[in-house]
Amino acid sequence: MPSAANQHAATMLIRKLESIATLTQAERQAIERLPLRINHLNARNDIMREGDKPTHCCLILEGWACRYKLLSQGKRQIFSFHIPGDIPDLQSLLLPTTDHSLATVTKATVAFILHESLRALAADFPSIGALLWRDTLIDAAIFREWMIGIGRRSAFERIGHLFCEMYLKLQAVGLAADFRCPMPITQTDLADALGLTSVHVNRVLKEMRGRTLITLRSGTLVIERWNELLQAAEFNPTYLRLEKQAA
Amino acid sequence: MPSAANQHAATMLIRKLESIATLTQAERQAIERLPLRINHLNARNDIMREGDKPTHCCLILEGWACRYKLLSQGKRQIFSFHIPGDIPDLQSLLLPTTDHSLATVTKATVAFILHESLRALAADFPSIGALLWRDTLIDAAIFREWMIGIGRRSAFERIGHLFCEMYLKLQAVGLAADFRCPMPITQTDLADALGLTSVHVNRVLKEMRGRTLITLRSGTLVIERWNELLQAAEFNPTYLRLEKQAA
């Protein structure tokens, strides 16, 4: 008899997978039987560090996480932000040694799933395996989009782009609506994700506010003019492969 | 009866997969039976364009290719360079619509493999499926490393990093040795891959030559001082997950 918390975690995963393809009854049941270990974590806690050899994957149930790598002289590059429903370290199933770190951004609840359990699930239900693989491919597509930003877009476009991306990802799992979403990251986090300094991020945010494109206060982002921001950032959401789109 | 060219293509793929795991006799035979269509392409030819819905994957047999995306005002971001043995568009197996383009860099020979054939192969031999998945995960790891470069490394480090990466990748498939490898890309290509301008690339290359770290002439790179370049670029090859390492 699974606990309420476990049931909730399974539902989360099912919802995420069903946003792409419909699952059979048997597949849903198999996911619900997945053994989970649920954990509550503080903000800014490493879940996994570069060099680790994890034995389970981590499903985010509440809060945000990010993947990053530290460099010499305190430099940091953040690769991705993760929200409930994400499994940020799915790759550890096939690449035993991790080449980067995973940490919570906010207080968070996560469920750990043994590699063996996930592997068995994918073996028993190849279409679930394909969905998991697909998810890592979308992950890579987002990396590519971030590369474009860091490499070829202005600071303004980069920040606007990230806001649009996170809003749509949150909306897709029901955590955002009406152009309003949580954005519980510091300007330093933003800078380290986008290849900027926090000082410069601050100045660009000031400009965005000045043009009344956004409001960003106490961890909440409001996109005041979606279409204009989209255009200013040259944002095109197809790479996210989401079913539902914003208005 | 497979032609000599087809046999060569299969060998290429087998060698690539066996650089990671050993294949059974049955697996090797299945790969050799894979139906292929071999094509000779000129340099700077698109193999696949953003928005396409490919029906096959592309195995590179000779020459180089790159994945890229064009932006407004003629800006371009190159995501990756590909060498013989690579299947740059494996993701199209699971993401029907392509979100970027793939083009030859040099004259090239490629083998096209129908999605159905690859899917059948992966279904019949799940361990081959896992190897293919694994390959896309390494792809993503390389994207992350490039993100670090573009986001947080100096132009000098970025270029040095790319040289080390390509040398090791080429060495792993027997196309480089003695710190000498082909590097058939223009300074503009380098710039578009690393988030720089060609003018600046040119200046950094001049500095590298001045410090006698490298020689780069007529499409051939010689790394004159491997250890120093490694250190100057803070290069750590673990993310490539290659079996063989340079001295």
Next chain:
DNA sequence: CGGCATGTTGAATCTAATCAATCCACGTGG
């Protein structure tokens, strides 16, 4: 041999980084 892509160089300019100070909101403990 001529033409065009690629590579090289210089000078001026600009974006974003750096360094440093200050401000503000928030939570905590006296």
Next chain:
DNA sequence: CCACGTGGATTGATTAGATTCAACATGCCG
């Protein structure tokens, strides 16, 4: 309830790395 500490945000002044624009050189290919 207010003083204090702290992390994050904001602002200014200055600098550096990279871009831009423009000219010119080189080398390869037909």
